[in-house]
Amino acid sequence: MADTWVIVGASRGIGLEFVRQILQNGHYVIAGVRNVKADRILELKSHCTTPERCIIEECDITNEESIQKFANKVGEAARSGLRVKNIVLNAGILQYPNRATEISFSDFALHLHTNTIGPIICAQKLVNLDPESPPSKVVFISSDSGSATIFRDDEDGFGAYSASKAALNQMLRHMAAELTRRGGKWSNTSVLAMHPGEVQTDMANIDLGWEVEGSIQADESVIGMLKVIEEKNETGSFWCWDGRRHPW
Numbered sequence: 001m002a003d004t005w006v007i008v009g010a011s012r013g014i015g016l017e018f019v020r021q022i023l024q025n026g027h028y029v030i031a032g033v034r035n036v037k038a039d040r041i042l043e044l045k046s047h048c049t050t051p052e053r054c055i056i057e058e059c060d061i062t063n064e065e066s067i068q069k070f071a072n073k074v075g076e077a078a079r080s081g082l083r084v085k086n087i088v089l090n091a092g093i094l095q096y097p098n099r100a101t102e103i104s105f106s107d108f109a110l111h112l113h114t115n116t117i118g119p120i121i122c123a124q125k126l127v128n129l130d131p132e133s134p135p136s137k138v139v140f141i142s143s144d145s146g147s148a149t150i151f152r153d154d155e156d157g158f159g160a161y162s163a164s165k166a167a168l169n170q171m172l173r174h175m176a177a178e179l180t181r182r183g184g185k186w187s188n189t190s191v192l193a194m195h196p197g198e199v200q201t202d203m204a205n206i207d208l209g210w211e212v213e214g215s216i217q218a219d220e221s222v223i224g225m226l227k228v229i230e231e232k233n234e235t236g237s238f239w240c241w242d243g244r245r246h247p248w
């Protein structure tokens with residue numbers, strides 16, 4: 001039976017590849033994008049054999065009103081018969097460099113709004129839509145840069161980015177614990193964090209001044225992550241794209 005996935009931040013890169021593979025696997029997608037005229041997702045939809053299975057809705061993760069309208073649209077789709085099984089919070093930014101010793105108040109805030117607060121609030125609204133049918137998996141695309149135990153002090157220029165992902169990790173662990181405590185059908189929802197690998201996307205197209213080892217393409221990353229999402233049920237856990245557990 002076809003499931004429905006919600007992918008937030010679906011206009012390009014890893015998010016767009018999630019949409020492509022999920023449609024190819026015969027499922028439905030509600031794609032959240034901040035610009036509904038974004039060319040790459042419109043092109044993907046136009047070449048897809050089941051374009052009616054790709055619903056594109058506006059969602060600017062830094063705007064509370066936009067998130068609420070998006071959640072309302074997802075609620076309407078669910079009431080019209082789509083079963084929202086899995087949610088992927090993928091939207092993110094990396095304005096490079098973002099050093100603690102240099103970054104402005106507003107640039108630091110932008111990293112936190114986009115990478116931490118927006119994804120959590122969006123997930124909160126979607127999870128709370130229907131107590132009788134909460135999602136099976138809520139997946140946050142985090143980063144190895146956000147690991148507190150494997151602190152990467154060599155990652156010059158990643159201060160605000162890594163702080164925003166570390167805060168995301170901590171907040172999603174609370175979300176996992178709260179849903180378990182809340183009980184009912186929410187206790188069956190698994191909240192997962194994922195490191196997608198070092199993926200060759202627009203975000204990675206920066207001059208770092210060091211060699212990035214083990215770079216992969218978005219298709220390989222997403223094939224791996226879809227397998228992990230299907231297999232892992234432990235709520236409040238952190239995984240690499242290739243199935244290895246990631247330390248918090």
Ligand SMILES: NC(=O)c1ccc[n+]([C@@H]2O[C@H](COP(=O)([O-])OP(=O)(O)OC[C@H]3O[C@@H](n4cnc5c(N)ncnc54)[C@H](OP(=O)(O)O)[C@@H]3O)[C@@H](O)[C@H]2O)c1
Binds near residue numbers: 013033059060200
């Ligand atoms: N690439 C890597 O090596 C890597 C490694 C670790 C973690 N990650 C994480 O993986 C996720 C995807 O990254 P990527 O590599 O695919 O980056 P990307 O190619 O730069 O794509 C970022 C996506 O996030 C969306 N986005 C940004 N701000 C948004 C907002 N305010 N509202 C809605 N959507 C917004 C972008 O939409 P627009 O087109 O509208 O800008 C785009 O679809 C991010 O969370 C990133 O931190 C990536």
